[in-house]
Amino acid sequence: xxxxxxxxxxxxxxxxxxxxxxxxxxxxxxxxxxxxxxxxxxxxxxxxxxxxxxxxxxxxxxxxxxxxxxxxxxxxxxxxxxxxxxxxxxxxxxxxxxxxxxxxxxxxxxxxxxxxxxxxxxxxxxxxxxxxxxxxxxx
Numbered sequence: 026x027x028x029x030x031x032x033x034x035x036x037x038x039x040x041x042x043x044x045x046x047x048x049x050x051x052x053x054x055x056x057x058x059x060x061x062x063x064x065x066x067x068x069x070x071x072x073x074x075x076x077x078x079x080x081x082x083x084x085x086x087x088x089x090x091x092x093x094x095x096x097x098x099x100x101x102x103x104x105x106x107x108x109x110x111x112x113x114x115x116x117x118x119x120x121x122x123x124x125x126x127x128x129x130x131x132x133x134x135x136x137x138x139x140x141x142x143x144x145x146x147x148x149x150x151x152x153x154x155x156x157x158x159x160x161x162x163x164x
Contacts, residue, residue, distance in 0.1 A: 042080050044162070047143055049155035050074030050087055059091070074155050083111065090151060093117045101136060109136040111145065 050072030058067040068090045076085035078101065085097045099113035114129040124131040137144040143157040 042161070043078075044080075044160050045078040046158045046160050047076040047078060047083075047085070047155050048074060048158075049143075050153055051155075052090060052151050052153045054090065054151050055149060068151075072153060074153075076155075078157070083113065085113070089117055091117070107138055109138070110134070111136050 052068070052070045052072055054068040054070070056068070058065055060066070069088055069092045072087045072089065074085065074087040076083055076087075081101045081103065083097070083099045083101060085095075085099075087095055087097075089095045095115050095117045097113040097115040099111055101109045101111040103109045111134040113132050113134065114126055115132060116129060118130045118132055119125070134145045134147060137146070138157060141156045141158060143155045144152065145155065146152040
């Protein structure tokens, strides 16, 4: 995981053009929860997300739907002013993500930005609300 975080940090340019702080993480799951053996467990809906976006490169820390602390690095491809696709390498989700890159798991998320409101979602799986704040500096 240390290598994953190092790759994420090295991807950030020295002179930031744009930087956003992303915080929050309140999720809605259309399904009630998941099973751990015979035990039914409700999904975690409070994700305690904190992320930094520098020129669309993302580094994040959050508590995922399965209550695991997750670290992630990735990139958000902007489709237009409002919509995007975020690809992330994470240190969790090994049971639900089919693609592995070394010891990390690759996942994709659709994004919607409207002012400070930032919604990340996997249709029919999870919808997460967060807030995005511009923290850019003129370096």
